[in-house]
Every structure is written in C-alpha cells, then in structure tokens.
Amino acid sequence: MSGPATLPAPEARQSWLIDGVVTAVIAIGAWQALHAYAGEAAIASPLKALRHLSGLVATAGFWSHATATLTAFAGALAISAALGIGLGLVLGLRRFAGEVAEPILSGLYAIPKVTLYPVILLIFGLGLGAKVAFGVIHGVIPITLFTLTAVKGINPVLIRTARAMRLSQADTIRTVLAPAVLPEIVTGLRVGFSLTLLGVLVGEMFASQRGLGFLIVNGISLHNVKQTTAVILMLVVVAVAANGVLLWLDRRFIHRP
Amino acid sequence: MTRERAIALTRIAWLAGFVLLLEAVCRLHLVNPLTLIPPSEMIATLWSMLASGEFAGDIARTFSTVAIALVLSIAIGFALGVAVHALPRLRRGLDPLLASYYSIPTFVFYPLFVAIFGLNSVPLIVLGMAFGVPAMILSTLNGLDRVPRVLMRTAQVHRLGRLATLAHVVMPSALPYLLTGVKLALAYAFIGIIAGEFILADAGLGHAIAYAYDGFENRTMYALMLFVLVVVTGLNMTLHAWEGRLMRRRARA
Numbered sequence: 001m002s003g004p005a006t007l008p009a010p011e012a013r014q015s016w017l018i019d020g021v022v023t024a025v026i027a028i029g030a031w032q033a034l035h036a037y038a039g040e041a042a043i044a045s046p047l048k049a050l051r052h053l054s055g056l057v058a059t060a061g062f063w064s065h066a067t068a069t070l071t072a073f074a075g076a077l078a079i080s081a082a083l084g085i086g087l088g089l090v091l092g093l094r095r096f097a098g099e100v101a102e103p104i105l106s107g108l109y110a111i112p113k114v115t116l117y118p119v120i121l122l123i124f125g126l127g128l129g130a131k132v133a134f135g136v137i138h139g140v141i142p143i144t145l146f147t148l149t150a151v152k153g154i155n156p157v158l159i160r161t162a163r164a165m166r167l168s169q170a171d172t173i174r175t176v177l178a179p180a181v182l183p184e185i186v187t188g189l190r191v192g193f194s195l196t197l198l199g200v201l202v203g204e205m206f207a208s209q210r211g212l213g214f215l216i217v218n219g220i221s222l223h224n225v226k227q228t229t230a231v232i233l234m235l236v237v238v239a240v241a242a243n244g245v246l247l248w249l250d251r252r253f254i255h256r257p
Numbered sequence: 258m259t260r261e262r263a264i265a266l267t268r269i270a271w272l273a274g275f276v277l278l279l280e281a282v283c284r285l286h287l288v289n290p291l292t293l294i295p296p297s298e299m300i301a302t303l304w305s306m307l308a309s310g311e312f313a314g315d316i317a318r319t320f321s322t323v324a325i326a327l328v329l330s331i332a333i334g335f336a337l338g339v340a341v342h343a344l345p346r347l348r349r350g351l352d353p354l355l356a357s358y359y360s361i362p363t364f365v366f367y368p369l370f371v372a373i374f375g376l377n378s379v380p381l382i383v384l385g386m387a388f389g390v391p392a393m394i395l396s397t398l399n400g401l402d403r404v405p406r407v408l409m410r411t412a413q414v415h416r417l418g419r420l421a422t423l424a425h426v427v428m429p430s431a432l433p434y435l436l437t438g439v440k441l442a443l444a445y446a447f448i449g450i451i452a453g454e455f456i457l458a459d460a461g462l463g464h465a466i467a468y469a470y471d472g473f474e475n476r477t478m479y480a481l482m483l484f485v486l487v488v489v490t491g492l493n494m495t496l497h498a499w500e501g502r503l504m505r506r507r508a509r510a
Contacts, residue, residue, distance in 0.1 A: 240361065
C-alpha cells in the first residue's frame with residue numbers, strides 16, 4: 001500500500017543522500033533520452049521545460065490555476081484526515097464493527113474510483129465541491145485503514161490499564177490511544193496526502209476549466225507540450241518534496257530510533 | 258466460527274441495507290432521477306446491455322489492455338525483484354526512489370504518454386504498469402526475504418543446485434507474498450487503465466462511461482459503472498481468498 005518505511009542508520013544517511021542524487025540524475029537522463037526518441041512534439045526536453053516553467057510562474061494566470069488546485073487539495077486533505085482518523089479510531093476500538101468494515105474498506109480501496117466521478121459531478125456540480133469530494137474518496141480510505149490497523153495492533157495492556165483506571169472513551173482516545181497510534185497515523189497521512197492529490201488532479205483533468213490538472217490536459221489539446229511538461233515537472237517536484245518533508249518529520253520526531 | 262459468521266452476516270446486512278436505501282430513496286423520488294437511478298434499474302439495464310452485446314467491444318478492449326498490463330507488471334516486477342534481491346547495494350540505492358515513488362501522482366503523465374505513444378492501448382498499458390511494477394518488486398523482495406533460513410540450509414544439505422533450490426524451496430515459500438503482488442498489480446492495472454480511458458481514449462469501459470455522462474445517458478452510465486465495480490470487486494475478492502488460503506497453508510507448513 002505504501003512505500004517502505006525503513007529507517008537509515010545515522011552513518012547511512014549520507015549515502016542515502018548520494019543515492020537520491022544519483023536517482024535524480026538517472027531520471028533526468030532518461031527524460032532527455034525519451035525526448036531524443038519521441039521528438040519535440042511529444043515531450044519537451046528538461047532544459048526547455050524548466051525554462052518554460054520559470055516563465056510560467058511569472059504569470060498571474062498560472063497562479064490562479066495553482067491556487068484553485070491548492071484550495072481543493074487543502075480542503076480535501078483536511079476532510080480526509082479528520083474523517084479517516086475519526087472513523088479509524090472508532091472502528092479500531094469496536095472490534096466487531098472493525099471486522100465488519102475492514103474488508104469493505106479494502107474492497108473500496110482497490111476499485112477504480114474514477115468510475116464514480118460522474119456521480120460526484122451530478123451531486124456537486126462542476127467546480128470546487130466536486131474536486132474536494134473526489135479528493136476525499138481517494139484519501140479517506142487509506143487513512144482510515146492505517147488508523148484502524150494501528151488501533152487493532154495496540155498493546156492490549158494499555159487498553160486494560162485505561163479500563164482499570166475507568167477512563168471514559170474520550171479520555172482513552174485522547175491520553176492512551178492517540179499517542180500509541182501516532183506513528184501509524186502519520187504514515188497513513190503520508191499515503192493519504194499523495195492519494196488526495198492524485199484524486200484532485202484526476203478530477204481536474206477530466207472535467208474542469210481551472211487548476212493544474214486542467215493545464216496539463218489543455219497543453220496537450222492545444223499542442224503546447226512545453227506547458228504540459230512544465231506543469232508535470234512542477235507537480236512531481238512538489239509531490240516528492242512534500243513527501244520528503246513528511247518522511248523527515250516522521251523520522252526526526254516520531255519514529256525516532 | 259459463530260463469531261466469524263456473525264461478522265459475515267452483519268457485513269452482508271449492511272451492504273444489502275445500503276442498496277435497499279438507495280432503491281427506496283430513488284423510488285420515493287427523494288432524489289432527482291437525473292442524479293441517481295434505482296439499483297434495480299441499473300441491473301435491468303446492465304442485463305439488456307450485456308444481452309445485446311452493445312458494449313462487447315469496449316469490454317474486450319479494456320480487459321485485454323488490463324491483461325497485457327498485468328502480465329507485463331508481473332514479469333518485469335518479478336525479474337527486477339529477483340535481480341535487486343541479489344544486489345544489496347543496488348537495493349539500498351533504490352531506497353530513496355521507492356520511498357518517494359508512490360507520492361508521485363502518476364496519472365498526470367498520461368497526456369504525455371499519449372503524445373509519445375499515440376492514442377492507442379500503449380499509453381494505457383504503461384499507466385497500468387506504473388504502480389503495478391513497483392508493487393510486484395516490493396512483494397517479490399518481501400517474499401524472498403522471508404524464506405526461512407532453515408529451509409535454505411536443508412536445501413544445502415541435500416546439495417540442491419541453484420535452479421532446483423529456486424523451484425523446490427524458494428518459490429513455494431515465497432508464493433503467498435508473490436500473490437499479494439499479483440493482487441495489487443491487478444487492482445492498480447484496473448485503476449490506471451480505466452482512469453486513462455476516462456481522461457482521454459477512443460474506446461474502452463472508462464471511455465464509454467465518460468461518453469454516457471457527456472450525453473446524459475444516465476441509465477447506460479450507471480449500468481456500466483455497476484459492471485466495472487462488480488467485476489473488479491469479484492476479481493479482487495477471488496485473489497484475496499486465494500492469497501489467504503496460501504498464507505494459512507504456509508503458516509501450517
């Protein structure tokens with residue numbers, strides 16, 4: 001479901017950095033080779049894309065599209081996180097309900113949710129609401145599943161202690177469960193972050209007049225491949241950087257060795 | 258056993274209740290029929306559509322594309338997994354890539370794939386493999402890592418050759434984990450390919466659904482959606498059950 005969460009030892013950190021740089025260099029080399037193979041009309045070269053991107057970020061039109069995507073994404077992520085963590089905690093605490101719901105959730109996770117997009121458009125209409133809803137249906141399930149698994153895997157001694165101390169359910173969640181399951185929830189949020197972004201962008205690519213997803217498809221239909229390549233480059237860099245920051249926070253403060 | 262049955266029955270009751278609720282909401286005209294149609298009508302439309310063979314071409318197109326992407330994901334992912342497992346330094350080098358790969362919204366590459374490969378099945382296959390190959394690599398690595406050392410030593414004691422060890426010891430032990438990879442590759446192939454067909458394509462189930470949506474053909478749209486969801490869920494559940502059986506057998510052995 002997610003990438004591996006292996007923790008590099010301190011001395012391995014430097015080689016990790018070198019490996020990252022090597023990976024980036026190989027990726028750029030492959031991009032350049034693809035450009036040489038497919039030609040100017042299909043994919044812009046790394047240098048051209050970068051130059052076009054630097055021109056693009058100077059225009060106000062670009063920022064209105066970027067803001068549209070960011071607004072939808074922020075809303076969708078906030079709803080996914082609140083809903084997913086809440087649902088995961090409740091389902092994890094009530095074993096029976098959890099076991100009833102878990103296969104349904106995994107089933108929902110594995111279906112092509114794009115097919116449901118027209119229903120969402122019919123309910124919310126074209127615009128921000130539909131994009132947020134589409135981001136939520138992608139992001140909420142992994143966050144719920146990670147939280148649910150974390151609560152189920154919690155040391156039963158902790159729960160029994162809380163019961164012996166007669167803590168109410170709200171107090172149990174706040175003082176015992178939440179700290180114990182935090183690492184898993186952070187991993188779930190990282191996966192949810194990526195999938196919510198994916199959902200919002202797919203929504204924009206299919207039916208929207210605004211947003212970065214729209215710019216990508218628009219570039220192709222106007223034979224402006226430079227624009228498509230530049231926006232994709234920016235999205236990939238932002239997504240990888242955001243993931244890197246979340247991974248770093250995770251290692252620095254939560255999964256501390 | 259009774260608890261497991263109670264769980265299964267409750268699950269079925271919830272799902273049935275949800276379908277009945279949809280039916281009731283539609284029949285009582287609480288929602289606009291232009292937004293949602295009753296499940297019974299979806300089934301009836303789907304039935305007549307399948308009988309008339311109207312969408313046989315789209316169905317065949319999508320399923321053959323998924324099949325190709327799945328076979329390629331499994332073959333490439335397994336081969337790369339075995340190779341990476343044999344080279345620990347490369348494996349460590351791939352760590353940063355694998356840690357950030359899943360954060361990339363792969364679908365944004367689809368229009369570029371279309372520009373590069375043309376509007377045919379090739380960009381869809383590439384999109385379908387984009388998540389399937391790494392999932393298969395990770396599952397292969399996982400399976401190979403978990404071959405019990407005592408089994409490997411037994412193979413050594415019996416002086417099995419490299420290939421014989423692979424065929425009689427490694428593969429049977431790693432099989433359940435490989436099947437997990439196959440299950441994920443199948444789910445990702447469907448997700449990627451139907452999404453690609455949805456965004457930009459000339460045929461296929463995703464395209465048919467998007468086309469029906471654009472033409473306000475609600476009955477067709479809902480019937481096709483139901484078809485996709487039922488078929489994909491059925492396939493996923495079959496693989497899931499098989500995986501569970503293999504895991505249990507491995508645990509017993």
